[in-house]
Amino acid sequence: MNTESINFQSFVDWDNSPFILFSSLGKILYLNNAAEILFGYVTKKELFDLALAYAPQDFGHKTTTMSLNYDSFTFYAITIGYENEDQISIRFYNAPRVRPATPIERDKLVNTDINLLLEANIALFRTKNSNALQLLTDHDIPEFKIDQNNFSKLLRKTLEAFRASDSIHITLKLLTGEHVIIDGKKKPIVQLSVEANGRYSDADEEIKNIATHCHIAHLLKERSIKLEIPLIG
Amino acid sequence: MEQFFTRSEHVQNIIKGFNLTKTLFVSSIIIGEAHTGKKLLARSLFPDAYVVSGENQEAVEDALQTYDELIITDFEKLSNQESLNFDNKRIIATANYVGNKHIIDTLFAFIYTLPPLKERPEDTEYIKAHFVKEAEENLMLSAHDIPLSAMPVNLSKNSQSLKSAIYKYLMTHAMNQKDIQEAIHSYILKNLDGNNGYKEYIGLYEKPLIEAGLEKFGSQLQLSQILGINRNTLRKKIHEHGID
Numbered sequence: 001m002n003t004e005s006i007n008f009q010s011f012v013d014w015d016n017s018p019f020i021l022f023s024s025l026g027k028i029l030y031l032n033n034a035a036e037i038l039f040g041y042v043t044k045k046e047l048f049d050l051a052l053a054y055a056p057q058d059f060g061h062k063t064t065t066m067s068l069n070y071d072s073f074t075f076y077a078i079t080i081g082y083e084n085e086d087q088i089s090i091r092f093y094n095a096p097r098v099r100p101a102t103p104i105e106r107d108k109l110v111n112t113d114i115n116l117l118l119e120a121n122i123a124l125f126r127t128k129n130s131n132a133l134q135l136l137t138d139h140d141i142p143e144f145k146i147d148q149n150n151f152s153k154l155l156r157k158t159l160e161a162f163r164a165s166d167s168i169h170i171t172l173k174l175l176t177g178e179h180v181i182i183d184g185k186k187k188p189i190v191q192l193s194v195e196a197n198g199r200y201s202d203a204d205e206e207i208k209n210i211a212t213h214c215h216i217a218h219l220l221k222e223r224s225i226k227l228e229i230p231l232i233g
Numbered sequence: 234m235e236q237f238f239t240r241s242e243h244v245q246n247i248i249k250g251f252n253l254t255k256t257l258f259v260s261s262i263i264i265g266e267a268h269t270g271k272k273l274l275a276r277s278l279f280p281d282a283y284v285v286s287g288e289n290q291e292a293v294e295d296a297l298q299t300y301d302e303l304i305i306t307d308f309e310k311l312s313n314q315e316s317l318n319f320d321n322k323r324i325i326a327t328a329n330y331v332g333n334k335h336i337i338d339t340l341f342a343f344i345y346t347l348p349p350l351k352e353r354p355e356d357t358e359y360i361k362a363h364f365v366k367e368a369e370e371n372l373m374l375s376a377h378d379i380p381l382s383a384m385p386v387n388l389s390k391n392s393q394s395l396k397s398a399i400y401k402y403l404m405t406h407a408m409n410q411k412d413i414q415e416a417i418h419s420y421i422l423k424n425l426d427g428n429n430g431y432k433e434y435i436g437l438y439e440k441p442l443i444e445a446g447l448e449k450f451g452s453q454l455q456l457s458q459i460l461g462i463n464r465n466t467l468r469k470k471i472h473e474h475g476i477d
Contacts, residue, residue: 108320116253123250124343127243148257149319152342 018092041071051090055080109145121155137172145232154210157203165196187230195224237277240355247345251278260324265347268391271327275304287311351388364399374407440474
């Protein structure tokens, strides 16, 4: 098969898996759209070091299975390739998202301004705690369909995990260029991130259960909780 | 429309939370001791909501079928809490205490705690002034010559005990000689019995006489002169009435 006349670049550009081509000195020669988003969460040096560490011994391509986590990105393998001394590539394989076992309960979804629910939950949090709290939110996020009661519970439990934390930072934003597939359709993602110097993890299981029930991806770390909410119109 | 007044930051945050979710279908509960203002708060925020008491399980079930916006008072008295379905409804419940923590946590998105009045001094002052004004109107008397700070503050049962103490104080302080005689007359008429009545009921007059006298004149010696009785007699009566 003669493929020389085919321009593969756009296919790589729009591949959902991050792909980066480094020079021998670690300079980025090319990166696709998915890799551009990934660089929001990991440094160039870290990925270049990873490429060098798992490069094949000789020219060619080598795939290594490993579990990699960068913020909400989870990969199950990487392929490192080099065909000359000047360039080395790394490609990440997205781990499939766990699909919630329960279908979305559409009759419970009501068009909602997510900022209202967030502010109400902050007011509730304020009745019990006086910790310093910073909120950075995007008021231009359009109304979208939310299971208001369950989502409020999720917010309450998420904030309660920070009941004894200092300087809590809450960020609500629309994730540019990222989507999630719900019922076969691409939906934009709104990310709620709560970070502090530490947090309680006693309600983590409940947070995970409610989030999964609401089809919300969750990332629970030692000092932060991130919720990725599908913007269902 | 009923209004809920507060200067407490805690309660202001509760009101803020409710105001933000006023149009949403979420379930909220206000938990706090009796007579802290839970029902008044719920009714003032949701004046058009149907109100049903948790004392009547059937009425709550019927109301849930009929209304999308509902205030359920005395929620702790509902025995079938587990089977309730609050989906796509705006529920505002009030409860004196948390019965089953797990059920409350599962049923309600917003769980607010209304602090007792002893933790809300700024509100207590306002409510006290409100009750004084109300008592003046209801009892048709004037309390202008009594400073607010002199009024008793009993918060053992929150607004109920506060109100009761203020009404009693104002009533007793507004009494003239005739009122006092009438009060004693009525009391004795109701209770006088047995074979030692004089000794038993003379204390109604003697005890406050000696207590007030000691408070006003300080020493027993001076008081015995004022009362025109022997010092030993006074001492005996102080002992009889158990006056400290």
